[in-house]
Amino acid sequence: MKKNNKGYSYRPNQRRKRIRINKIRFTIFVLSCLTILFGIGFGIKVLLTDKVEVNIGLTDDLNPVEGESMYKLSLTWESLAADKYKDIQITVNDKKYVLESGSNKFEVELTEPNEAYEVTFKAKKKGLVFSNTVKKVINTFSDNDTLEQSVSNLKIENDILSFEHEIQKNSNIEFNTKSIMYEAVDLVNQISSQGRTEIISQNQDSVILEVSIPMEKFKDSPTVSIKMDTIVNKLLLSTSVKDTDLQVNQVNVEPFNLVFEEQDLILINNNLEHYNYADHDFYAESLHLKLDLKEEISTYQLVNSSGRVVVDEPYSSQGNQGIELSHLAEDQYIIKINNLPVYVTDSLCETWYTVTRNEKANQVTLQPKNGQLSLKVEKVDELPENVYDILIDPGHGGLDGGTVAGDLTEAEEALKLSKYLAKRLEDHGLKVKLTRTDDLDPAGPGNFDYGKSPFFDEGRVEQVYRYQTKYMLSNHLNSFDKSLEGFEIYSSVVADNDWASRIATSLTKAGQDPRDAEKNEFRVSEGSYKKYYLCTGTTYEIEYGCASDYMDFLYIIRETGGRLSQSSALLDYNENYTMIPNYGAETILIEYAYLDNSKDYKEWIENWQAWGEAVVKATVEYLGIKYQK
Known part of the structure; x- marks a missing residue:
């Protein structure tokens, strides 16, 4: 055994062992410190990040024509404090949307069937704080795959709307019947009423449910639509209650009239003062309406998707005035005339364009929305090939x-x-x-x-x-x-x-x-x-x-x-x-x-x-x- 100059024995193996032990101890110490720091950092991030609950849903096929699938993705969340949040950023695949901090709803149309869309929601806070981020992958259904539905025994008694709803099961669309929820909705006045559901029968082909919805809230509602939410492919699917064969004249739903918007079931309140849409003309960048009214149109109002009146203007019958379209922001607006609703009972869908300003034009679609006349406004970067300013x-x-x-x-x-x-x-x-x-x-x-x-x-x-x-x-x-x-x-x-x-x-x-x-x-x-x-x-x-x-x-x-x-x-x-x-x-x-x-x-x-x-x-x-x- 060798001795060193200081007189004690030198054991190389023991020394190496001590070095390894010390390295392990040091590594454990470092990892412990990192874990503590990570925990502290995570805790700080949790404290500095407001958790924003985001509801993500998808409508069924909006355009049931072979080869022309279209779905609407919707995100909703509680309104955020404008003094705390800078903006809201939503990404759908590679396309980014920036919304004002006061927004609480976002919708976008998805056109590809059987497609995976990666959706990211980020609420960006002001100052040295963390942003809330929610990520989810949304899968659209196969081409023109919709829930086949039919309605029977529809009536209103003692302010209760009741009907039997049959839904055809589809091997490509599996849903949990226990999660089906119904509600009646007045979108303009932001009123809704939850329904009660009972399964009457089901087999491998269909399920029949008995639905009852209280209607006392809607005495002053112009129109009411019946919605259904269910879980499809682990995603909340929002759709309207539909029927292609229901005979309207055989249904007693007083004081409402039953109409169909395409296939969607809509109740129109005839007890309320209203106008009926008859026709329209676009002239330059204005819209002119023809209604079943005896008096002149004096004012028009536009109600946005949040139920707020954003335009309340005098109406002029001069061609280049009327309902002005050029300065409207993107949204879907319900049109009121003289502060009264305008009912639409026939199919209507016509698109017009305003001129290009700052490299964008308004694409304006006149259509029914839950039984009332509406304008859907979208910004487009380029006019169609056959449309000129x-x-x-x-x-x-x-x-x-x-x-x-x-x-x-x-x-x-x-x-x-x-x-x-x-x-x-x-x-x-x-x-x-x-x-x-x-x-x-x-x-x-x-x-x-x-x-x-x-x-x-x-x-x-x-x-x-x-x-x-x-x-x-x-x-x-x-x-x-x-x-x-x-x-x-x-x-x-x-x-x-x-x-x-x-x-x-x-x-x-x-x-x-x-x-x-x-x-x-x-x-x-x-x-x-x-x-x-x-x-x-x-x-x-x-x-x-x-x-x-x-x-x-x-x-x-x-x-x-x-x-x-x-x-x-x-x-x-x-x-x-x-x-x-x-x-x-x-x-x-x-x-x-x-x-x-x-x-x-x-x-x-x-x-x-x-x-x-x-x-x-x-x-x-x-x-x-x-x-x-």
């Missing part, structure tokens, strides 16, 4: 050259100006189309007929309806007897004079004066006119009927405004149209100058682009878009 019409073209003076032809000059306007309006983010881009009649070579070709396919009038444009600018140059000079602007009698007067002011500032005839009966303001003729008492009234006493004289204004402006000629000249569309554009026609007047002739050559820019400025400002030089 503005249509610009270079007057004349092809065989019709229009006014000719010196070296100038109206058709060529109008086309030059129109191309400039289109480019500059596109610079402001608008989607613009020209009725023609060459010296041809828009309806195509060989189709020219001054009275008919605008209504042929791709004609200058037909394009308004084909491409669902909201606004139209028709550009022209004038002539008379060399004595007249200046611009004239014509707008529709169904719209106000805002757009036209803005253009008149802008053109004047650009150096072109109006041909202002103060004694002209059609003059509205300096440089702007509404030329019209009488409708009532004429052959037009006999053939088509008159919506108002007067109608626009200029066909390009009258015939592009849809039913609201009493257009009719499409039916006479285009067999593809069996009825006038219930939408139309607000159209302005501008006569920029008198080419046969030497002063106007010279100034047009020198200033046409400046005058075009004046029209661009006035138009984008009319649309609420910031003008860019």
Whole structure:
């Protein structure tokens, strides 16, 4: 045995053993410290993180058409304190949504069947604190897989709604019958009533339940829908009680009427004062309603999905006013008229678009929502391929050259100006189309007929309806007897004079004066006119009927405004149209100058682009878009 210089024995094996023991002890010590620190950190995080309970649900197939599945994912949570929370972030797969801290509901449509969607909810707190995060994977069902349902013995007695509900079982959709819950819901007033359920019978194919729901809460509710929640594929599935074969006229549910919204069972309270929807028209970016009412519509209200009245405005029957659509936020709104509900008992679903602002447009769908008229508003980054914001019409073209003076032809000059306007309006983010881009009649070579070709396919009038444009600018140059000079602007009698007067002011500032005839009966303001003729008492009234006493004289204004402006000629000249569309554009026609007047002739050559820019400025400002030089 060796000895070291200090006189004690040196045992290498023992030394190595001690080192290993010390390493183990140190490791245990470090792990213990880390565990304690982790525990402390976790405890601190728990203390600094508010637990937000999030309910995640999925509706069944919203569009039961083969190959067109659609599901609605919904998240709900208690409202958060705005002074504590920065915002709420929700991620569905790779798409992120940021909501205000005061939000308590989120919905998004999922379009893929048999798809796994990863959903993350994060409530981000203010300051040096932790955010609450909830993660879940949602699986949609197979294509067009829905719960087949039928209802029988439906009645209301002693304020109790009762019915028997049969649900067909499906091998791909397993549900726990004990977890089925029913409720009656008044979404507008945020009232609900839970039902009681008893299983009558079940076998491998179906289950029959007896449902009873107290209804005393709903005496002042316009409409009530019947909802069912159950667990499907370990997920809360929310669906409406449906039936395709129930005979409405055999059901006694007084004071309610039973109707179906598609297949959904809806109760409408006829004891309450209300209006019934009859028809509608879109004009530019406004909605106009036709109802079964004797008095005038004085006000309209929009109630958002939280049950709050967010719009309460006077209603104007002028075409470019009505129910304004351009500034609505994303949501589903119930429409009230004169503070009364509007019932819808027939199928209705029509989509319209507002113009593009800040790279987004409103996609607006008019549809029933639980028996009441509603607007669903969604923001879209891009308009559909066949939808445009503005249509610009270079007057004349092809065989019709229009006014000719010196070296100038109206058709060529109008086309030059129109191309400039289109480019500059596109610079402001608008989607613009020209009725023609060459010296041809828009309806195509060989189709020219001054009275008919605008209504042929791709004609200058037909394009308004084909491409669902909201606004139209028709550009022209004038002539008379060399004595007249200046611009004239014509707008529709169904719209106000805002757009036209803005253009008149802008053109004047650009150096072109109006041909202002103060004694002209059609003059509205300096440089702007509404030329019209009488409708009532004429052959037009006999053939088509008159919506108002007067109608626009200029066909390009009258015939592009849809039913609201009493257009009719499409039916006479285009067999593809069996009825006038219930939408139309607000159209302005501008006569920029008198080419046969030497002063106007010279100034047009020198200033046409400046005058075009004046029209661009006035138009984008009319649309609420910031003008860019």
